[in-house]
Amino acid sequence: MTRVWDVPVHDSTRVRDVRVAAEAAAETTGLGRDRGAVAVLVATELATNLLKHGGGGRILLETVHTDLAPPGTAGRGPALQIAAIDHGQGIADLAAASRDGFSTTSSLGAGLGTCRRIADHFEVHTVPGRGTVALARVHATRRDRPGHGSPGTSAPVRAGGVNVPLAAAEHSGDAWACVRHHDLVTLLLADGLGHGPSAAKASGAAVAELRRLAHLPPAELLGALHPALHDTRGAAVAVARLDLVNLRLDFAGIGNIGARLRSGDTWTPLLSHPGIVGAHRPARLPRSSLPWTHDSLLVLHSDGLPSRWVPPPLAHLTTWDPAVTAAVIMRDSSSAARPARDDTTVAVLAPTPQDHRT
Incomplete structure (x- = not known):
């Protein structure tokens, strides 16, 4: 089942809550003592940064698997992902805030620069007047990285x-x-x-079947999911498969998972069939097959996100870490006037920029 620590940070007393959550999340991820300490430091500093620059926000901690390197290469294994999200005024001088030692007297004195240096991946996206997303991932084993705080990868696409x-x-x-x-x-x-x-049992069963049956086309995989989810509540499920050789994206879905594919300046909705995987299996499924290009971007989201969300600005969109893109979409589509009525998840598949590849 998907375990997520969602900690609101609106005053200094919640920084301790973030630290406690990070300790628990690091243990769940299996980081070990030293790397767990790194994760706690990063999470605590990001919580403090939320108060300094964002006027408060939230910290999300979750175990993720994001490595898509070719078979036979060393995998990265699970990582603890730490996302700090706010609707504040943005960081006016990101370069200064990213220097080692740039910190408030109430922080640990680490600053965003230290977070960038000690995490396996660290990225900050900030826009004046709209807010900031800072994202870090910490693996159980420290790995060398190229510059700019981005991990090298031999995978042509990234997911987050x-x-x-x-x-x-x-x-x-x-x-x-x-x-x-x-x-x-x-x-x-x-x-x-x-x-x-x-609900988590049902969605977890779907993920387990994907790991076992990742060779199947989307429609066939959905068919295999029905018996696997029969003893659960059932779930809405969307599946997209990218052929890296032929550069084609195939899609099929059952239920109300939203899906959009960007190509150039155009966003194309990908349609799912009404139903519930594990309960109501449609006789046939609409299937989409579209080309995948160097600037394509796929977004899947659950119904906790409004269906009419507005895409982020196109400039540099595919250069962001996919999890940052997902966080920006989620943040900019939510408001106090439109409270969430369900869990909200956004998943993104994007090309790996050439300067991020090893």
């Missing part, structure tokens, strides 16, 4: 996402995963009916 449980619940009823099988990369997003542990 954010998952926000309803009402800061312990478990999210949503789950996403991306798995590579030879030259096929499959992104799946499942939304278990309702929310809470029972």
Whole structure:
């Protein structure tokens, strides 16, 4: 089941809550003592930064698997992802804030620069008047990286996402995963009916089947999911498979998972069939097959996100870490006037920029 720590940070007393959550999340991820300490330091500093620059926000902590390197290469294994998200005024001088030692007297004195140096991946996206997303990932084993705080990868595509449980619940009823099988990369997003542990059981079963059956085309995989989810509440599930050789994206979905594919300046909706995986299996599924280009971007989201969300600005969109893109979409589509009524998950598949490849 998907375990997410969602900690609101609106005053200095919540910084301790972030530290405690980071300790628990690091243990769940299996980081060990030293790397766990790194994760706690990064999370605590990001929480302090939320108060300094963002006027408060939230910290999300979750175990993720994001490596899509070719078969036979060393995988990165699980990582603890730490996302700091705010609707503040943005960081006026990001270069200064990113220097080692740039900190407030109430912080640990680390600053964003130290976070960038000690995390395996660190990225900050800030826009004046709209807010900031800072994202870090910490692996169990420290790995050398090229410059700019971005990990090198031999994978031609990257996947990332954010998952926000309803009402800061312990478990999210949503789950996403991306798995590579030879030259096929499959992104799946499942939304278990309702929310809470029972919904998480259904979405978790879908992810487990993806890891076992990643060689199947989307429609066939959905068919295989029905018996696997029969003893659960059922789930809405969308599956997209990218053929890295032929550069084609195939898509099929059941239920109300939203999907959009960007190509150039155009966003194309990908349609799912009404139904519930594990309960109501349609006789046939609409299937989409579209070309994948150097600037393509795929977004899947659960119904916690408004269906009419507005895409972020196109400039440099595919250069962001996919989890940053997901966090920006989630943040900019939510407001106090439109409170979430379900778990909210956004998952993104994007090309790997050439300067991020090893």
